[in-house]
Amino acid sequence: MNNFSVGMAPLLEVAGLSVDYGLKGVPLRAIEDVSFTVRAGEAVALVGESGSGKTTTAMSIAGLLPPNARVSSGEVRYRGKRLPIDDDAAMRPHRWSETSVVFQGAMNALNPVHRVLKQIAEPCMLKLGMTRDEATARARELLELVGIPADRGSAFPHELSGGMRQRVMIAMALACRPSIIIGDEPTTALDVITQAQILKLLGKLRSQLNLALILITHDLSVVAESCDRAMIMYAGRIVEDGTVADIFTEPKHPYTRLLIESIPSPAKGKKILRPIPGDPPTLLNRPSGCAFRLRCPFAMHVCAAEDPRLDPSGRGRVACHLHRSLTQEQKVAAHA
Ligand SMILES: Nc1ncnc2c1ncn2[C@@H]1O[C@H](COP(=O)(O)OP(=O)(O)O)[C@@H](O)[C@H]1O
Ligand code: SF4
Ligand SMILES: [Mg+2]
Secondary structure, three states, X not given: OOHHHHHHOOOEEEEEEEEEEEEOOEEEEEEEEEEEEEOOXXXXXXXXXXXXXXXXXXXXXXXXOOOXXXXXXXXXXXXXXXXXXXXXXXXXXXXXXXXXXXXXXXXXXXXXXXXXXXXXXXXXXXXXXXXXXXXXXXXXXXXXXXXXXXXXXXXXXXXXXXXXXXXHHHXXXXXOXXXXXXXXXXXXXXXXXXXXXXXXXXXXHHHHHOOEEEEEEOOHHHHHXXXXXXXEEEOOXXXXXXXXXXXXXXXXXXXXXXXXXXXXXXXXXXXXXXXOOOOOOOOOOOOOOOOOOOOOOOOOHHHHHOOOOOEEEOOEEEOOHHHOXXXXXXXXXXXX
């Protein structure tokens, strides 16, 4: 690949990624053939119910998969280069310097016995080789960047509110000047107002630092104002991918439609959340064919027999037999 094409490559490419978890020696597929790209400064969302494979996808990209996970196929490329995602030690130079992760629930991720300034300064010393004084100055700068007065750095985590702790986590994630931030449900444990403030902060940092953002959430409503694109995951696969505008105005996959309908909308007088009936499958009971078919109001005969591929559709992609271009004969067979 020449320099020109490297320059043109997306920042991040996830290509045909499948990951298994070993359970009592048996490999179970958690994500299957996941493919997408992220450009510099772009904000994409990974959305789906609990267990749909969002965290597994994120941890693969950051090289943080647990020991019982195995990448069974596919790869992740960063600036055109393949990442050693299944080798923790080899991923270390990349992690935090290029891709950082902000996890849900900062209280568990922060060390309760150290002041937050020290916790932010540490990666600056370890990863950037700064002296203690330089790292402290950088940590103060980072605190201000995430909207915390630098003097609050002397606080212990338990002395800060949930929102402030999440800001500290974001400051830590930014310490080594990464190009990509992955937020794995970064606002889930917070109240609605604090959640909006953290999303606004991520949006501000994104444009200020030209950061790419991969926002993982089970809540489609948080995506509307914070992301350019959304990928909907179900049972380990991407089932729809499109711009946020297209996803909200013209959702194609029945699961996406139901997810949108389940968002409460007091403005429209629809205050009651309409949950999607049924439960998502586990790794052990994935149905044959389309994994959504037992909950899908449009399921057809073909849906039990054939797993729909994620095909291009309009400006996005969708995996649903309703959107395949079928011949007349196939359409009759599908409904038989
Ligand atoms: N370490 C693990 N060992 C076995 N199964 C796991 C492990 N981590 C996650 N899983 C399973 O993999 C599937 C995907 O999980 P996950 O990626 O955490 O989904 P999400 O983040 O969308 O909730 C789930 O069925 C989950 O139970
Ligand atoms: S493939 Fe069939 S079951 Fe699956 S979402 Fe489409 S219509 Fe529903
Ligand atoms: Mg998760």
